[in-house]
Amino acid sequence: MSTQAEITTAPGWTGAEQVEVLTFELNGELFALHAVGVQEIMDLAPETVVPGAGAFAGAVINFRGKVIPLSDLRVAFGLERGAATIDSRIVVIEIELAGEPTLVGLRTDKVHEVTTLARADSEAPPSVGMRWRPEFIQCLVKRGGEFIVVPDLQAIFNQQQDARQPVTSATRH
Amino acid sequence: MSDEAIAVFQVEARENLELIEQGLLDLLDRPEDRDLVDAVFRGLHTLKGSGSMFGFDALAGFTHHCETAFDRVRKGEVAATTDLVSAVLAARDHMRRLMEDPTGDHGAAGDVLLADLERAVREADGNAPVAAAPVQTAWRIRFDLPSHAFKNGTNPLALLAELRDLGEARVVADVSRVPPLSQIEPTDHYLAWDVTLTTDQGRGAIEDVFIFVMDEMNLSIEALDASNADAVVADQTGPAEVVAEGPSILPQAAAPAQVAAPVQSSAPTAPDAAEAGVAKTAKPSESVRVPADRLDELMDRVGELVIAQSRLSQIANSGVDTALRAVSEEIERLSGELRDTMMVLRMVPVATLFGRFRRLVHDLARETGKVIELSTDGETTEIDKTVIERLADPLVHLIRNAADHGLETAEDRAAAGKPATGRIRLSAHQSGGEVVITIRDDGRGIDRDRVRAKAEAQGLIEPGAALSDHDLLQMIFHPGFSTAAAVTNLSGRGVGMDVVKRTIEALRGSIDIASRPGEGSEVSLRIPLTLAIIDGLLVRVGQGRYVIPLGAVEECLELSLDEDLRSRGRSFISLRNSLVPYLRLREMFETGTPPELHQKVVVVSTGTERIGLVVDQIIGDHQTVIKSMSKLHSGLPTFSGATILGDGGVALILDVGHLVAKGQQQEAQMREAI
Numbered sequence: 001m002s003t004q005a006e007i008t009t010a011p012g013w014t015g016a017e018q019v020e021v022l023t024f025e026l027n028g029e030l031f032a033l034h035a036v037g038v039q040e041i042m043d044l045a046p047e048t049v050v051p052g053a054g055a056f057a058g059a060v061i062n063f064r065g066k067v068i069p070l071s072d073l074r075v076a077f078g079l080e081r082g083a084a085t086i087d088s089r090i091v092v093i094e095i096e097l098a099g100e101p102t103l104v105g106l107r108t109d110k111v112h113e114v115t116t117l118a119r120a121d122s123e124a125p126p127s128v129g130m131r132w133r134p135e136f137i138q139c140l141v142k143r144g145g146e147f148i149v150v151p152d153l154q155a156i157f158n159q160q161q162d163a164r165q166p167v168t169s170a171t172r173h
Numbered sequence: 174m175s176d177e178a179i180a181v182f183q184v185e186a187r188e189n190l191e192l193i194e195q196g197l198l199d200l201l202d203r204p205e206d207r208d209l210v211d212a213v214f215r216g217l218h219t220l221k222g223s224g225s226m227f228g229f230d231a232l233a234g235f236t237h238h239c240e241t242a243f244d245r246v247r248k249g250e251v252a253a254t255t256d257l258v259s260a261v262l263a264a265r266d267h268m269r270r271l272m273e274d275p276t277g278d279h280g281a282a283g284d285v286l287l288a289d290l291e292r293a294v295r296e297a298d299g300n301a302p303v304a305a306a307p308v309q310t311a312w313r314i315r316f317d318l319p320s321h322a323f324k325n326g327t328n329p330l331a332l333l334a335e336l337r338d339l340g341e342a343r344v345v346a347d348v349s350r351v352p353p354l355s356q357i358e359p360t361d362h363y364l365a366w367d368v369t370l371t372t373d374q375g376r377g378a379i380e381d382v383f384i385f386v387m388d389e390m391n392l393s394i395e396a397l398d399a400s401n402a403d404a405v406v407a408d409q410t411g412p413a414e415v416v417a418e419g420p421s422i423l424p425q426a427a428a429p430a431q432v433a434a435p436v437q438s439s440a441p442t443a444p445d446a447a448e449a450g451v452a453k454t455a456k457p458s459e460s461v462r463v464p465a466d467r468l469d470e471l472m473d474r475v476g477e478l479v480i481a482q483s484r485l486s487q488i489a490n491s492g493v494d495t496a497l498r499a500v501s502e503e504i505e506r507l508s509g510e511l512r513d514t515m516m517v518l519r520m521v522p523v524a525t526l527f528g529r530f531r532r533l534v535h536d537l538a539r540e541t542g543k544v545i546e547l548s549t550d551g552e553t554t555e556i557d558k559t560v561i562e563r564l565a566d567p568l569v570h571l572i573r574n575a576a577d578h579g580l581e582t583a584e585d586r587a588a589a590g591k592p593a594t595g596r597i598r599l600s601a602h603q604s605g606g607e608v609v610i611t612i613r614d615d616g617r618g619i620d621r622d623r624v625r626a627k628a629e630a631q632g633l634i635e636p637g638a639a640l641s642d643h644d645l646l647q648m649i650f651h652p653g654f655s656t657a658a659a660v661t662n663l664s665g666r667g668v669g670m671d672v673v674k675r676t677i678e679a680l681r682g683s684i685d686i687a688s689r690p691g692e693g694s695e696v697s698l699r700i701p702l703t704l705a706i707i708d709g710l711l712v713r714v715g716q717g718r719y720v721i722p723l724g725a726v727e728e729c730l731e732l733s734l735d736e737d738l739r740s741r742g743r744s745f746i747s748l749r750n751s752l753v754p755y756l757r758l759r760e761m762f763e764t765g766t767p768p769e770l771h772q773k774v775v776v777v778s779t780g781t782e783r784i785g786l787v788v789d790q791i792i793g794d795h796q797t798v799i800k801s802m803s804k805l806h807s808g809l810p811t812f813s814g815a816t817i818l819g820d821g822g823v824a825l826i827l828d829v830g831h832l833v834a835k836g837q838q839q840e841a842q843m844r845e846a847i
Contacts, residue, residue: 045821046820046821046822046823048717048718048815048822048823048824048825049716049717050806050809050812050825051717051761051762051763051764051811052762052809052811053805053806053809057805057806060802060806060815060823060825061823062817062821062822062823064477065473065474065476065477065480065817066473066800067800067802067803067815067816067817067823068803069802069803069805069806071805097803097804097805098804100804102803102804102805103803104803104805157805160805
């Protein structure tokens, strides 16, 4: 019971000094997801476009007999959508939508590894110098010479749901 | 106490409360039926016992008072008057609240109900049918408990205390099974008891003491002749295991015991009770309780199996291996049967739904002061469980409407030359892949003039517009439409019929209304048997594949290139001398692909109109398991769900009504743009 709750509410840093994440790449930027919410990493599957659904979750796929939406974080962050490569993967996560745990597939350009990030290395998103919407970012984590972006998936998906309209027009320009 | 155990208790308690309610409602019709009285009493008793066992003390305490009051009915001291039964019904609702929300503060409400109940009992007092004088009977009760009794939470002292409550009891413990101290397992139970009980209660009351442990214990209850019981007890030459203060008794010969059957009229007679006891232990369990989500899970697995199977048969049919093909066909048959069996598992008779409305009508009759009789028909008709649950609210509303707006008061009915009792008839029957549920009342019918006046006032129709009777009646499905002159507690808040209609349509059903002034109204709901499976026509538009529900499809025809080009400015084809407008799905879905050479038109009916959908290819019939769309796509009413195809791909299921509405909207926008 309690593990279920941990998965469905995107776990933050609360209480934990370290957190296990899955790192992946989108347009050359490094992102990280809390590993506990990740269900599966799968190869690209045949997609079914949902007409009128907007770019953020414009298609559905068959994930083990379930029909799940396939969403693209690049849309939320205003990144260019590149063509699929041999490294492209879909990361299936569980997230709470309107109070219901829902499986969602995320497009990624490349999945790196499961690793541990330390709270001490994390920083809140800066208020200037960033073209991304700060409320979509939980924190930035310094590692080596680079930054890993930890997106706030719950905020991104909630926004999608509230707006019902794709955020593309607001963020792309 | 674990959450699971409490959840199980609550499930059982809910069912028990349901049974109590049914019993009470039956009792209103047949107040003399002793079996009903006993059944209700037993229900209350079980609820009290299991409630206190699981820590629902408020529930147990409250139920105890009701049980005590109802016990007087059981004993025949007071009659089951309508007021009394209604008071117990109200108390039952309170029990439900106590059960669902044990921590809430319900004390005051409970006291009011108990006061009502007490008053009803007092008024019913003296109406007793046959107040049989209590007769003291002596019983010999021997019982032992299994060695793991303590682990199950059984407290033998509590059982003995309950026996003592029934009357004068002499208890002798049989310690013969107690092993030497070194071998005693402290958590095990070794004792047996021999109790002589003199009481005015019947065998049923004694059996009730053991109701929770009955299945696992040895219990014998014998009636002793009241006169010789003392003699028996006085005889001190009994078994060796005499315990300090308890005198022992002789093993009584069976013959005299059976002569002295209990004589109380209210208690179940001894043979009956004995039979019931035998039936209870001998009857094998006939049903298994399975949580609904496990069934859903199984349903998913079966759906996946069907998909995997159709992939297998594609492979088998493309090769030349006849052995593989034989196996594939075998699996196809088996998985088809499995799916059919699965569907049956989810089916529930509508009786479970109709049963709830008896109470509703009872309450409505009391609130409105009308005399209402509810009759039901076709309760054995089965519908998918999820459909049943979602039908409850619309039906409640329709019945409220019938009782509140439809039926007249007794005086008005008399003036109109009708019988004083208003009738509401609920019936269900299966017709093809649908279940038709009708709610009919013999009230005043829908007042067309008022509907028209209201529709004109709200600007829904032009004043004086010519409208067919059918179209006029459809007005009541508009949001915020209510013809009730005054808003009552029951209905007329204008949140009604449009919500009903939406709910029914969300179930892929349809609603129809017929009404004759002065004679009554009839609302019929047509509901698909199941939400889990759909028969559809699989089509291709651009790259995407879509399922059109077969129920909506009227016919398919080819859209020749000529006709396609000719109809640039106007999008309709002539079909047997009538014009049918059409929508190009390729354009609506912005596929960005060029039209195929041989496009097809699928003519669908939305109930009120026919419309053609232009697709690139018709792939064929497709029966499949419906998957709901996630919340991310819930804002797209054009698609009612999705389905997984034989090749593992996903096809979206079109909601024809919404699709057509969206198409009309898009066209209107295009016209404005010009």
